[in-house]
Amino acid sequence: MVKYEHQLDAVFTALAHPVRRAMLTRLGRGEATVGELAQPFDMSLPAITKHLKVLERAKLISRGKDAQWRPCRLEKASLETASGWIDEQRKIWESRLDRLEDYLHTLEQEKGNSNGNE
Secondary structure, eight states: OHHHHHHHHHHHHHHTSHHHHHHHHHHTTSOBOHHHHHTTSOOOHHHHHHHHHHHHHTTSEEEOOOSSOOOEEEOHHHHHHHHHHHHHHHHHHHHHHHHHHHHHHHHHHHHHHHHHTO
């Protein structure tokens, strides 16, 4: 459970920055080099590399091992883990809201019944 929570923390930390989200969006279209990922941003290469390391630590991307070309690839498993967690939370809150709606509806009916008896 602790490893799962650390993984979720790493994913959400990585997703918190717009540059990293943009990089993931780009990688969703296919692998890319560091230079290709850096191109849309007015940032130094060391800054881009730091963002990529955050994405790697979160296991959102992997980098190839080719000698001269190290393409970055999107790794879906970590996104699926985060998506699963979000889906679990959504189900919990939908259930709670459904129960609240039922309760409020019951109160409304009881109020209507008590007003009709007066």
